[in-house]
Amino acid sequence: MGQVLGPIAGGFLTERTSWRWAFYATSIIDGCVQLFGLLFLDESYTPVLLRRKRDRLTKEGATGLYTEHDFPSDSKLELMRTIMIRPIKLLSTQPIVQVMALYQGYLYGNIYILYSSIAVLWTTRYHEKLDIASLHYLALGLGTAFAAEVATHINDRIFRILTKRNGGKGLPEFRIPIMIPATVILSIGLFWYGWSAEARIFWLMPDIGIALFAAAAYICTVSNNIYVVDTYGRYSASALAATSMLRCLAGFVFPLFSPYAYERIGYGWTSSILGIIALCIGLTGVIFIWKFGHVLRKKSPYCASRDVDDC
Template identity: 35%
Template sequence: MGQDNEEDLMNLPKGVVGWENDKDPQNPRNYAPSRKWFLLFLVSIVTLISPFASSVFSPAASYAATEFHETSSILSTLTVTSYLFGYATGPLVLSPLSELYGRQIVLNVATTFFVLFQIGCALAPNTSALIVFRALTGMGGSACLTTGSGVVADMFAPEQRGLAMSFYSFGPLFGPVLGPVCGGFIAENAGWRWVFWILVIAAGTMTTFVVVFNRETNHSVLIERKTKRLRVELARPELRSCYEKAADENSSKLGTFVYRMTTPMRLLFRSGIVAIIATYIAMVYGCLYLLFTTVTDVFQNTYHWGIGISGLSYLGMGTGFVIGQIIFGLVSDKIIVRLTKRNNGVFEPEMRLPLCIVYSAFIPISFFWYGWSVNAPTHWIVPIIGLFPFGFGMVGIFATLQTYVIDSYPRYAASGVAAITVTRSLFGALLPLAGPYMYKALGYGWGNSLLGFLTLAMFPMPFIFRRYGRMLRERNLAIFK
């Protein structure tokens, strides 16, 4: 496992430029472990600050609404969730660009964009401007969510990706939980605008670090650079990259560009398994943000906590994320190795899925536990512990299914994850708008029970992925080779 295919290797007599051999040190798969983990760390630090920015403003939104004399609860909610509209649009452009032109340049430009528009948020003169600037920062911040998945596919073989994805996906899951914890204290003591100034300082520092030290890992981009160099050195203009299809040679540059830029949408609508997985993750993610709409209010109004202290109520879910992440990182790759040996050394992406079945069983528990414990209400520790199973279950679902998509389409890993990111971001942005009305009508007990029954109805989905994943994946695999 983990070696490149023969068609990826150099064959100058046939005019094909590729890797020198399967041990080529220029191939990111063959980098020293220290270099691999350092490059992944660079992407991961941005991948922590970007999701952190998605929720850090949520405890401060009421302060901004007061300053702007905003009376609409929908517009006030949009100052928080509009960030996710940026997450829903940015990957459609940035992911295929990273596959065409490289992870490095796309990440550098997008994160710079992310930092600059945080300044716009800090200086926003009204609610409308704040909503627009939040959406624009979300677009820039979305690059790390998808290009990072491409970096994992570039550098790590399938039997190593579980641990790598566990490390990398810590940010997208823990960031939204950590955000309200910090945002409440900042807004309460320094004002809501300082939430964004602190993001400018933190993200600006991290972005500078990434721009200076990050390096390109995209295989097709590295081989294309090598091809251009050898065309000049060997005076052989006919040389082509091993990643360049014969069909690409006969297509116009514009036609090829448009085709490649539509990869995320083609994966979403033409790959059955990606479509089903994206919808499933989006539903769970939407439930997460619906849950987020209640936590701060519950602990402020029911338990009479201050706005800063109430952010600490997310730590139950955060603990679930951390423990679930650790278990996934320790177990996922071991399962892959064992199942591959049992399959005569042949790896199949579906070997990644058994863990998802276990993790998905924890999701419904939290809604019933948390909902009825705050409805009673019980002691404050009970609902906080009740959030733990959701955090634990979601991290396993998220990491398992994203890694499965990367295993299935390693060359288009960024676009595959973009398809998932777009759908989950739309659900995460839109479903919370219905939260206040749902909980007003049903209360915390039955409102959260409704979400519990919904996630309980989705419990069979991982079994479907496990049973029919290979059939659905192979039906359209030729389109994306």
Template identity: 30%
Template structure:
């Protein structure tokens, strides 16, 4: 039996660890410690360099079992590569250099030859690669949750006459039932949006929806108007999470080229709920001021909240990519340290310094590490900073806030116009909102046209389109408002049939969709990494404005009359007509100077 060939000391290895690992592979034995490795090497008369103490301590403390060696050394023993068993992390090996050659290399060249690691999601883990059926199920769920939250805002107004009689409150205090909810709805997004970007969309829904359900039970059982208002505030606080979380979930799941229709459904949920609210509330409460049927309004909301919570548990999965990467890194790190591995079992195990495999995993986890100070100074304050410093977001927030305020002004104006002028009951006043919903649905062909236009732009630009391309349909919103407000205001009188002011709300409903849909998608594509914070900032601004509208909306229409009150809204809309054109022209330049928006 001949002795195995003796390897000379001039053989070049990238590191002492590679030499030890390669020798273990030649021996076809598990490398459980460097001491055993040296014992085998001594028996075969091989030269091994001494083991550094630091390296030995690192290796012996944590076994490296998550990867298997591939022994394809050439005649010079210049290469030993490691194949990840599960395919999550890939290593690009640098050329093998001797110590003398390495010294001659420049620092810049050595940096280029360093190992490159990247943690990625598999296809079944990446939300953008889910099946369309799963994407649509997720979209439908988050939009249902959002519609429930917006329905809650206006449904309570249908029982205003019962609050007044049973709790002996003034018309001003009656309006607080809407105002306190909107205060909670305004405070919530700056809290929920950063939390969803820290702990994930699913976690936020699992916390906020049960709270929404429980506080609605409190509303249904309230013995006084004060307790009712307190519970309404917390219902609004918990119900605020879908304002940013639902839109951000849609952005997580759908690529930009496929995002318009899901965001259209999201927009319909934003305005469909408030439109249906007075209708449902009016018929649930009835006409008798002494009846306690108003409590069934909150039992209905409790049922909707419970069903939504159950659907989230059964259907929704986490979609926020940084959170998914963090969880995967944590899982792989545990598997690696426990020695279980995540791929097929193998008897060949190679020890390696933990820094080789764990570096990317630990970096991913460190990037998500939070402190109380960090949460307060960075995450919670982010929506407010963006609202004050990001011009594209400020424009989108200002215009959608005005559009939202219009809707809430109508909650106060319709009882004046159709109740006092035309003698409608509470349920009939709720029916007067239906043409507004017809205007929302009538935008479908127009939205389809602009969607095809955006896809054509993407085909011409290698699958990419600037976010400003989404503003084209937003150009239509202000002119629609102008027409609708003038029509509504100057035909709302006894001498003109009630159908005329009702039909006037159709162009107003269309304008709501054109503004909200285009600007929501525009913001989501401008701030992809911070979509939840950006949408949360928009929700905060529009809810803050909606807080004050119920306090003066009814007074404005009673004092000025429907004609001049609606004309004020029309003149504001007229002044805003050129703004979308300006952003289409100068928006890309503004976005390039932004600190947080995507760059071309």
């Protein structure tokens, strides 16, 4: 929701004060959030938790306790080097990471195209003030909230059904079937948004397209991340970092060309092209992972378990 509330607050701050206060407010809030996290968030890193448990038991009188992390094979410098290189290695050698990174990168590219186009659309074509135009970001929030509340339960139900059919053994691939209808809805949302904006019809119509896109993008992103985490286990942080590389790159590159595309070929055709590409990448990627994911996991040295039935 922060990605939704931020542009709305920024629109009102810029309209009522100046653009500088958008940065002042962001810095102040960010500092408060960081301080809150430092003071109140619980540690979740397994080696640290085990070390704390060992120290607590030692103070209570236990002796000879140690964890598997007490005898690192590498120096801190070598460990840092390994951690920095591993995401690149995963992205360059693991087909699963490559497929998921490609789709997630394309999703985020489209998300940031919408972020950058919403205010422009309603200020130039619908002639709304910047603060009022920023309220249309609520469509992104509504779509995301709906997906988080409803689709999460549907995805869990699909996973349980497929696990039961598989003799009680859950596989990471059981997390991705929901991405097929979500990809279709995502493309429909792009078409809806683009052609509604092109025709300049009632302002609510583009918002409906945005909400459909946001809901589908959330479902695909979450399912993508869960699949990566289930597949790579202890290396999941590195795998997610690998997918984030293309995601961040796309979030930077896509908004650079989108204004020219909207200006030259219009909102309708630009969104249609983006929707068709999303449909091709999404369906192809999901089908590929569904058919060959278990084989790729079995061959991967980074898989959570080398036994394909358990990983």
